Amino acid sequence: MALDADVLEQFIDQVKRLVTEKLVPNEERLVEDDDIPDEIVDDLKDLGFFGLSIPEEYGGLGLCLTDEAKIMMEFCQSSVAYRSRIGTNNGIGSQGLVIDGNEQQKQRYLPGLASGEMIASFALTEPGAGSDAASLTTSAVRDGDHYLLNGTKRFITNAPQADLFTVMARTDASTPGARGVSAFIVEADTPGITLGKKDKKMGQRGAHTSDVIFENCRIPATARIGDEGHGFKTAMKVLDRGRLHISAVCIGQAERLLKDSLNYAIERKQFGERIADFQLIQAMLADSRTEIYAARSMLLDATRRYDQAERVSEEASCCKMFASEMVGRIADRAVQIHGGAGYMADYAVERFYRDVRLFRIYEGTTQIQQLVIAKSMIRSAENS
Numbered sequence: 335m336a337l338d339a340d341v342l343e344q345f346i347d348q349v350k351r352l353v354t355e356k357l358v359p360n361e362e363r364l365v366e367d368d369d370i371p372d373e374i375v376d377d378l379k380d381l382g383f384f385g386l387s388i389p390e391e392y393g394g395l396g397l398c399l400t401d402e403a404k405i406m407m408e409f410c411q412s413s414v415a416y417r418s419r420i421g422t423n424n425g426i427g428s429q430g431l432v433i434d435g436n437e438q439q440k441q442r443y444l445p446g447l448a449s450g451e452m453i454a455s456f457a458l459t460e461p462g463a464g465s466d467a468a469s470l471t472t473s474a475v476r477d478g479d480h481y482l483l484n485g486t487k488r489f490i491t492n493a494p495q496a497d498l499f500t501v502m503a504r505t506d507a508s509t510p511g512a513r514g515v516s517a518f519i520v521e522a523d524t525p526g527i528t529l530g531k532k533d534k535k536m537g538q539r540g541a542h543t544s545d546v547i548f549e550n551c552r553i554p555a556t557a558r559i560g561d562e563g564h565g566f567k568t569a570m571k572v573l574d575r576g577r578l579h580i581s582a583v584c585i586g587q588a589e590r591l592l593k594d595s596l597n598y599a600i601e602r603k604q605f606g607e608r609i610a611d612f613q614l615i616q617a618m619l620a621d622s623r624t625e626i627y628a629a630r631s632m633l634l635d636a637t638r639r640y641d642q643a644e645r646v647s648e649e650a651s652c653c654k655m656f657a658s659e660m661v662g663r664i665a666d667r668a669v670q671i672h673g674g675a676g677y678m679a680d681y682a683v684e685r686f687y688r689d690v691r692l693f694r695i696y697e698g699t700t701q702i703q704q705l706v707i708a709k710s711m712i713r714s715a716e717n718s
């Protein structure tokens with residue numbers, strides 16, 4: 335659903351206030367505690383942030399992707415760990431259910447996800463299956479009215495907080511690749527699930543990942559999302575949407591980096607002048623502004639098409655690739671504009687520089703986006 339323009343504007347104003355009054359002032363505390371303060375999680379629940387994308391009939395705000403993206407571009411002008419906490423419930427953790435779940439599954443889980451009472455995670459990646467997701471080996475063997483899950487999932491965002499996992503597992507051992515994979519919704523307290531230690535990462539403190547290990551984990555057959563053998567397609571549809579969401583996250587982060595760079599350039603004096611008056615600094619600021627504008631325009635074109643039910647796999651990969659590479663360049667320039675100060679932990683740009691590195695990797699590396707784009711172009715050319 336698209337919000338009325340004035341309602342969206344009011345929502346965005348509220349988000350801007352939250353960012354400046356609460357999220358940014360708590361960034362250092364978040365890093366020290368490696369966690370988000372409880373009162374901020376409560377604020378996010380009150381604002382409906384856990385259910386932005388979940389349909390209204392299941393307790394969410396039911397926003398169209400364009401409105402969600404506009405909100406994310408504001409919300410993500412603060413530490414990305416805040417987004418990570420609400421990200422899986424709105425995106426990869428819930429969308430398998432929203433897109434391909436049956437009514438009973440939706441009624442059972444979506445209200446808890448929308449309110450933030452439950453956290454959902456997406457378990458696709460494995461130690462031996464990263465970019466080559468279709469080679470996954472976690473097995474789901476049918477046993478009467480149940481399946482037995484065995485295998486290990488890796489780098490699973492929000493696993494330490496999760497109440498629910500969307501798990502991709504191989505139901506047909508004789509069919510290699512995508513067609514042998516099915517999707518399941520698995521409650522985290524099911525016997526046979528253990529978590530690995532919290533991963534130690536380069537950045538994004540406050541956002542947690544870990545292994546999820548399934549050992550003879552018995553789940554009801556009703557936990558399967560869609561038909562047997564359709565789980566890989568569910569995962570890919572979830573990722574199409576997720577890649578657009580991540581593009582909005584990248585743009586928000588880039589806006590913040592540019593804002594900090596501009597403020598620093600105006601305050602900092604060298605050779606008797608503000609460094610903002612030096613043309614070499616101005617070139618970096620202008621390049622960053624232009625690239626953000628380009629990413630934003632691309633994203634809003636792709637989300638408009640998505641909201642009109644067009645298939646946007648190619649466009650989603652274009653946006654994810656451009657936006658994640660763009661924010662990497664902007665983070666690099668931000669450190670450069672700050673000079674020695676930018677290398678110091680006292681300045682947010684040092685932390686953001688490490689945080690944004692992940693965007694070029696998760697939800698499909700830049701190289702995977704290139705493959706998706708090129709394959710789609712070749713397919714269209716062959717069919718025309």
Ligand code: COS
Pocket residue numbers: 426456458459464465466467468511512513566567570571573574647696697698699702705706
């Ligand atoms: N929407 C719907 N269906 C899709 C799809 C999409 N976006 N992308 C692929 N499919 C379908 C294909 O049509 C194909 O179906 P058929 O067998 O009926 O023809 C099937 O899925 C397999 O697709 P494909 O042959 O393209 O699979 P590949 O094994 O070549 O892998 C890539 C495709 C590389 C694109 C996929 O493995 C991928 O995205 N890898 C990265 C994974 C990732 O992002 N991981 C991040 C972790 S999650 S945070």
